[in-house]
Amino acid sequence: MEPNRAILLVGLGGAGCSIVARLAPSLPAEVKVALIDTDASALAQANGRETLQLGRAQTRGMGTGGEVAVGAAAAESEEPQLRRLFTGYALVVLVTGLGGGTGSGAAAFLATVATDAGATVLAYATIPFSHEGERRKRQASEALDKLGAKAHGLVAVQNDLLLLQVSKDAPLSESFAAADEWVGGALRALAGTFVPGALVPADPAAVRSILATPGSPTLFTYGCGQGTGAALAAARAANECPLAHAPGATTKAASLFVAVTGGPTLSATEAFEAVAAVRMRFGGETSTLLCARVVPDFGDRVEVAVLGASTPAPKPVKKGKGAKPGEENQQIFGFATEDSMRRGLFGGTPLTFIDGQDVDVPTYIRRAVRLPTGP
Numbered sequence: 001m002e003p004n005r006a007i008l009l010v011g012l013g014g015a016g017c018s019i020v021a022r023l024a025p026s027l028p029a030e031v032k033v034a035l036i037d038t039d040a041s042a043l044a045q046a047n048g049r050e051t052l053q054l055g056r057a058q059t060r061g062m063g064t065g066g067e068v069a070v071g072a073a074a075a076e077s078e079e080p081q082l083r084r085l086f087t088g089y090a091l092v093v094l095v096t097g098l099g100g101g102t103g104s105g106a107a108a109f110l111a112t113v114a115t116d117a118g119a120t121v122l123a124y125a126t127i128p129f130s131h132e133g134e135r136r137k138r139q140a141s142e143a144l145d146k147l148g149a150k151a152h153g154l155v156a157v158q159n160d161l162l163l164l165q166v167s168k169d170a171p172l173s174e175s176f177a178a179a180d181e182w183v184g185g186a187l188r189a190l191a192g193t194f195v196p197g198a199l200v201p202a203d204p205a206a207v208r209s210i211l212a213t214p215g216s217p218t219l220f221t222y223g224c225g226q227g228t229g230a231a232l233a234a235a236r237a238a239n240e241c242p243l244a245h246a247p248g249a250t251t252k253a254a255s256l257f258v259a260v261t262g263g264p265t266l267s268a269t270e271a272f273e274a275v276a277a278v279r280m281r282f283g284g285e286t287s288t289l290l291c292a293r294v295v296p297d298f299g300d301r302v303e304v305a306v307l308g309a310s311t312p313a314p315k316p317v318k319k320g321k322g323a324k325p326g327e328e329n330q331q332i333f334g335f336a337t338e339d340s341m342r343r344g345l346f347g348g349t350p351l352t353f354i355d356g357q358d359v360d361v362p363t364y365i366r367r368a369v370r371l372p373t374g375p
């Protein structure tokens with residue numbers, strides 16, 4: 001594939017390597033895959049694909065034992081190899097599980113090296129289960145902040161949320177595999193639109209324009225439908241998918257990238273309907289990019305993957321002398337404007353005036369009717 005269209009999917013650390021190794025066999029052959037870890041045993045699942053072992057000197061092929069500083073040093077010592085690996089790719093998708101030492105210590109550094117090598121970086125990171133304890137949670141949250149500042153797009157998903165779709169008594173290994181199906185589906189659908197033969201191919205430059213600013217709140221979601229009305233069902237599933245409601249995900253995106261993948265019977269009208277449903281839900285006021293791909297053995301199945309970004313929140317103003325440590329980093333919450341509250345779900349949509357009245361505002365608000373407050 002020409003270098004400017006190429007896409008590299010990287011698994012970093014134990015979780016990242018497992019997710020990517022499980023996904024690799026179902027990816028289009030043009031999508032390159034690389035596994036990166038301090039732990040040599042995680043690289044053994046590469047099945048002939050590219051691998052890079054970090055920090056041989058520091059860890060001698062073992063993991064970092066949960067030490068973030070060791071993970072960071074291990075990655076830094078491998079900078080030239082990382083740079084060589086990332087060069088020539090338009091889009092690098094970095095998948096990692098935060099909480100341990102390798103993923104948490106190395107992710108932001110990898111994102112920096114890939115960005116410097118000219119790639120757009122989309123990072124996908126899992127957040128530890130709540131029962132994994134405070135230390136992992138803290139390591140993950142610090143790493144997430146650092147990664148968010150370096151990657152063009154960052155999708156953070158709590159493992160607790162992923163497990164919602166797995167039966168309670170499934171064995172752990174099966175649970176992970178099933179939980180990662182969502183992520184796998186979204187990544188597969190996204191990656192597929194870059195390969196030759198896509199009906200409406202994706203242009204990495206356009207994806208870059210969507211994820212132009214590091215630190216932008218990112219939306220990444222996925223849905224699947226089958227049979228009559230499959231495209232619309234897939235769009236609705238993507239709209240409702242918990243991935244879209246993860247912490248840090250944006251619910252109104254300025255720009256949207258919608259990838260629709262279906263079997264040979266997928267019609268243009270169906271694909272457009274799916275895009276319209278996604279737009280209704282997530283905005284896309286500035287631009288919406290549609291990519292469509294037909295995969296013969298999909299039959300009557302349709303998958304919809306959505307990537308979106310909104311403009312980052314303005315940087316908090318540094319507080320004066322009396323500020324407590326860390327206060328300057330607190331998240332800014334926007335207050336709903338009166339207009340957005342009045343217009344509810346229709347906030348941000350074009351106004352629909354009939355007889356001088358905005359009909360998207362509920363009648364009882366327009367007419368200032370007081371509702372009974374209960375018995």
Ligand SMILES: Nc1nc2c(ncn2[C@@H]2O[C@H](COP(=O)(O)OP(=O)(O)OP(=O)(O)O)[C@@H](O)[C@H]2O)c(=O)[nH]1
Pocket residue numbers: 012013014015016018019038039063064065066067071097098099100101102103104126127128129132136159162176177179180
């Ligand atoms: N979704 C998902 N999460 C996983 C999986 N395996 C581990 N995790 C999560 O990922 C976090 C990090 O674990 P690892 O990936 O094993 O850690 P690491 O980055 O290899 O770091 P060290 O082993 O400490 O060097 C864990 O705390 C779990 O929450 C997996 O297969 N799928």
Ligand SMILES: [Mg+2]
Pocket residue numbers: 013014015039063064100102
């Ligand atoms: Mg490990």
